Amino acid sequence: MELKGRKISSGVAEGEALVTSQPISFYGGVDADKGIVVEKGHELEGKSIAGKILVFPNGKGSTVGSYSLYRMKKNGVAPAAMVNRECEPIVAVGAIISSIPLVDQLEQDPLQAIKTGQRVKVDGTGAKVVL
Amino acid sequence: MKLTKEEQDMLAGKHGNAAKKSMEILVALGEIYGAENMIPVFSVQIAGVSYHNLGDAGLDYLEELSRDGKVRVLTTLNPAGMDLEDWRKLGISEDFAAKQLKVVDAFSKMGVIPSCTCTPYFVGNLPRFGEHIAWSESSAVCFANSVLGARTNREGGPSALAAALTGRTPNYGMHLDKNRQPQAIIKVKPKLKTVPDFGELGYAIGKKIGNKIPFITGVKSANTEQLKSFCASIATYGGTALFHIKGITPERVKKPAGEAVEINSGDLEAARAAMNDDCVPDFVSLGCPHASLNELRRIAELLKGKKVAVETWIAVARPVKELADKAGYSGAIEDAGAKLACDTCMVVAPLKGRFKCMATDSAKACFYARGTNNFKVRIGTVEQCIKAAVSGKWS
Numbered sequence: 305m306e307l308k309g310r311k312i313s314s315g316v317a318e319g320e321a322l323v324t325s326q327p328i329s330f331y332g333g334v335d336a337d338k339g340i341v342v343e344k345g346h347e348l349e350g351k352s353i354a355g356k357i358l359v360f361p362n363g364k365g366s367t368v369g370s371y372s373l374y375r376m377k378k379n380g381v382a383p384a385a386m387v388n389r390e391c392e393p394i395v396a397v398g399a400i401i402s403s404i405p406l407v408d409q410l411e412q413d414p415l416q417a418i419k420t421g422q423r424v425k426v427d428g429t430g431a432k433v434v435l
Numbered sequence: 436m437k438l439t440k441e442e443q444d445m446l447a448g449k450h451g452n453a454a455k456k457s458m459e460i461l462v463a464l465g466e467i468y469g470a471e472n473m474i475p476v477f478s479v480q481i482a483g484v485s486y487h488n489l490g491d492a493g494l495d496y497l498e499e500l501s502r503d504g505k506v507r508v509l510t511t512l513n514p515a516g517m518d519l520e521d522w523r524k525l526g527i528s529e530d531f532a533a534k535q536l537k538v539v540d541a542f543s544k545m546g547v548i549p550s551c552t553c554t555p556y557f558v559g560n561l562p563r564f565g566e567h568i569a570w571s572e573s574s575a576v577c578f579a580n581s582v583l584g585a586r587t588n589r590e591g592g593p594s595a596l597a598a599a600l601t602g603r604t605p606n607y608g609m610h611l612d613k614n615r616q617p618q619a620i621i622k623v624k625p626k627l628k629t630v631p632d633f634g635e636l637g638y639a640i641g642k643k644i645g646n647k648i649p650f651i652t653g654v655k656s657a658n659t660e661q662l663k664s665f666c667a668s669i670a671t672y673g674g675t676a677l678f679h680i681k682g683i684t685p686e687r688v689k690k691p692a693g694e695a696v697e698i699n700s701g702d703l704e705a706a707r708a709a710m711n712d713d714c715v716p717d718f719v720s721l722g723c724p725h726a727s728l729n730e731l732r733r734i735a736e737l738l739k740g741k742k743v744a745v746e747t748w749i750a751v752a753r754p755v756k757e758l759a760d761k762a763g764y765s766g767a768i769e770d771a772g773a774k775l776a777c778d779t780c781m782v783v784a785p786l787k788g789r790f791k792c793m794a795t796d797s798a799k800a801c802f803y804a805r806g807t808n809n810f811k812v813r814i815g816t817v818e819q820c821i822k823a824a825v826s827g828k829w830s
Contacts, residue, residue, distance in 0.1 A: 397463070
């Protein structure tokens, strides 16, 4: 199945989906050296986002979050690609400066359409997601 | 988005990698927020300077951009994590200092002026009414929009840098008339006299209406220092980018329809209580946002011939301090044992655990002292703070 969306950050990546219904703060909420979610009480607390297709509604928190994504990329623990319901500037800027493909505003709600563990291809350049 | 030929060339990489990356960021933001075009900016203020917040990743990013990036407009810098010259006097480690200097070097290489202040409007980055700018630093954004009447969104560090390296910002949000209209009426009942009074008002409004644009009535007068503190407070507690005060701020807007939200003396007392812990200050911190010459004049007057009993910092932009040196204010302050901290402040310096209880006249400083540094706080007038610095007691 192919879902069309909006391109935020270009590039193509494929991997295993990790889906959460909760917003993510990349500054303070994720350990940028290990790629593990550390926010207390978060659905993904203790889970690794490294190499995953990270599917979440939107970002939250400090503007330093953009740099945190960049740091994860440099450390080799960033998500392979991201899908948002509705992207906001912190994650958008983080994805662009880190060259992580990112698509949002899919034809269907990605939190429903995509299941954790599913094989997903994110085509940022072509503004689509292939399941 | 409609881009000019030059903007398309930047996006295609014809002006180098830094301009390309920057234009990609700006186009993505423009598309997210439905901007139709880019607009030239008069100036930029960049936040995200402290190595404490950036880490090695942020430093890597800045060094990568500095390989071929050059700013196209007047660009100033937010405070760093330390005094860039006298960092030893503030107890900063060698390792931290080395990294912090690299961050500032990367910015300088791109042509950013290492002003390292949150009050760019005191050191020559002064946009006129109606001018488009791209600033980060929430207090300065609020001051530029509200007090000066310039136009900027609340930029983050990377998007402000992108605006500097291209001279452009996407045309949305605060750049458009329709988004600058007030959304709530605030009627202030008590008479405001001091800087912390204005900080408490910012807290009270921020808690009541969040980031809506307020139309504020009932404030009879306000000087620059009071407005500076109010901007910092309402941006911290409400996320506010713009406010209008009838008879004080320059933009002519219509009073919105609807009931006024009243701020009475009880609201200000509640704000003060919320920002006062039961503690005896072992640290006094003034200059949040960075102190004006007039504030330094007053502090020098209060400290003349006295000695401080607890660690006392007054954060200030370096050029303002240099004028204070000539005016004799710095001498009076330093002779009393207080420190003038240039280029930095207590919000961004690595101070966690160094003090237990901080006294300040700034509502914004209270928030960050607690959240970032784990201090307890006391808010009071500059007179109360200096009294605490000298006596070691709070009254």
